[in-house]
Amino acid sequence: MNRPVMFRDLQKEDIPTLMDIYNHFVVHTTVSFHTEPVVLDEFTDSVIHKNPRYKTFVITCDDSIQGYVQVMPHKKKQAYDTSGEITIYLHPECVGRGIGSAALAHIEAYAKLHGFHVLVSTICADNEPSIRTFAKNGYSQCAHFREVGFKWGRFLDIVTYQKII
Template sequence: MVRSFKTEDTQQLLDIYNYYVVNSVATFDTEPVAFEVYSEKLHRINKAYPLIVFEEDNTILGFAYGSKFRPKPAYNGTVEATVYVKHTAHGKQIGTILYTKLLSLLKQQNFHSVMGVLTIPNDASVKLHEKFGFKQVAELKEVGFKFGKWQNVGFWQLNFN
């Protein structure tokens, strides 16, 4: 079931996120994020953008949200989309289900452009974005340093109109 974020979801979302902090380059956080810091981030996002979770048997298996792309006012019609699926729940189409709902909500809120910012290579995330019509518009070489190696970042873009 996909539903809106509730405050009591914070720990489960943090657990999903911190797994990726410690075990992957999907995020450029390099140390596990504290509960208070993550809670503040989620509440800030939830005030202005959709923040949704995929829940099954009272367990959150994934979440997705929109967030500010850049701080200058001219970017207000552009939003960054983010999705995380619990590492033990891959292959169940949870990312697809979440992105279907998230993109619908972002379109309803009249955003013009949605950006996916991905550490690459990342075949699963690339396939997810391209399934929804995102096109790669940029690749930044060696812009993030994690796990002793410089990482590349790709930008995928979807315009609604």
Template sequence: MPAPVSVRPAVAADLPAVAAVYDHQVLSGVATFDLEPQGTTYWEQRLAALGPGDHLLVAEEGEAVLGYAASSPYRPRPAYARTREVSVHLDPAAQGRGVGTTLYAHLLDLLRADGIRTVLAVVALPNPASRALHRRSGFEPVGVLREVGFKHDRWIDTELWQRRL
């Protein structure tokens, strides 16, 4: 029987696993529009720069990191201070097991406690699994941006999802 999935704040020792999850998506998917792997240094900088309303959480089973959830400022201007952009990325082996829903539940609780009012997520289309995750997590689609990314030799639309806390 597998160990239960737990969620906690990321620490430096988690960052190679977080980078592996992210970089897999960079190279093979469209859940991020980065074109080159970012490696651990990028995640060290993100972890060091976390401020109020910013989180980096990992889901783990035993000692294996299954994925992560992150929140970051939506835009730099002060009036956006209570809005965060959020994302969840999973190791392919963890997909379809409820790990993303568990990560979002923890992240949204933290953001609510931080006084965040609105969270936004961007979903590259098509992505039925991500759309279902966001719907299950209480997000609503609020618009599609056509052909805003070019990756893997094709144009990609994104859909903006919003949840008010």
């Protein structure tokens, strides 16, 4: 990664671009367990949160959108309020350039400032690049659910990684 990666608050006008990035993974990979592209209202609901503590950041480089990172509720019960679920989606051309690690550092700093104690991420077990990124950034596998998804005629596993921050 040669140029600096920047993070900024999500703006409504970013949503179609971020949705296109997400839908690429829906259509072409097992990274997402959606089997059909999401529509604008559904995607908007997934990146704009009523509680301001949960947030989506747009990842940019040279003023170009590279993807997004977000922290959202892990579960809806109050005892989980110190846990956050994080996700990162990058434009396919941006994978493998260190942007995922930068996004993790950014979201962890934000989460610490907002009272989170632990961050978790659920990843399709096929998604080896994402698993490597989380592992090299101090996340450890804490769960493995076998054959819980079904896409493209086959069953898929998920793994959950966590980090106490």
